[in-house]
Amino acid sequence: MNSIGKIYKILLKEYSYQGWWPLIHYDNINSTKTGAINGYHPKDYSFPKNEEERFEIILGSILTQNTNWVSVEKALFNIDKIAIDFKPENILKILNEDFNSFKEAIRCTGYYNQKINYISNILDFYIEINGEIPTRKELLKVKGVGNETADSILLYAYKQVEFIVDAYTKRIFLYLNHIKEKDSYLKIKELFEENLPSNYKIYQEYHALIVEHGKKYYMKKPYGINDNLLKNFKMELI
């Protein structure tokens, strides 16, 4: 097995199943996740089960841009308070009829002036595609959806086999010398996709495991210095 696959196995053994993407109405009393109230569903890949859950994931993917998940959870609960449900038509109605309340609801996630517009954009897009699975290209045309958000939506809201590259992925695999500092998003994405079976469950799990491991050893500089779990995969520079 290749290194990418081996590292996945080690992370899975160390941290077990992560149960991403968390949903605020899924109460997992056994959750031990750092910073999360609840919402994770380990070994259950059946989500989203309906349109509300699907759009909750999409909302969360915008709100979590450069922000911690605890803040996003608060915002989702705030939205849940002023909205009847997470159906896109309903969210759109709330957003249009009470713009300032909605803005206040997502304030805690930062960049709220931008994010409210991004949410408005993805709402229009979501309603426009009318139940179809969006392509990556289409998603990227939506202002507010970049590479990572597009892949998050595709992988977790639509179960499409698209690997997500986030800041922790770059830090960890840069520390292990598997990638270079200036490697593009798509290049890093390809590295994983070429070395993993085409299976959305593995993609979902791997990304979540990277985040978990990243939070532990790659939050503060110097990144990875205490990462004894993966140190054996550190490649020598030529």
Added chain:
DNA sequence: AACCAGGACGTGA
């Protein structure tokens, strides 16, 4: 008190 969080966009070279 600086630093970072499950980034994206606009600008100018």
Added chain:
DNA sequence: TCACGTCATGGT
């Protein structure tokens, strides 16, 4: 294309 500034609240 790509480096850089900007957007902003909240926790450590």
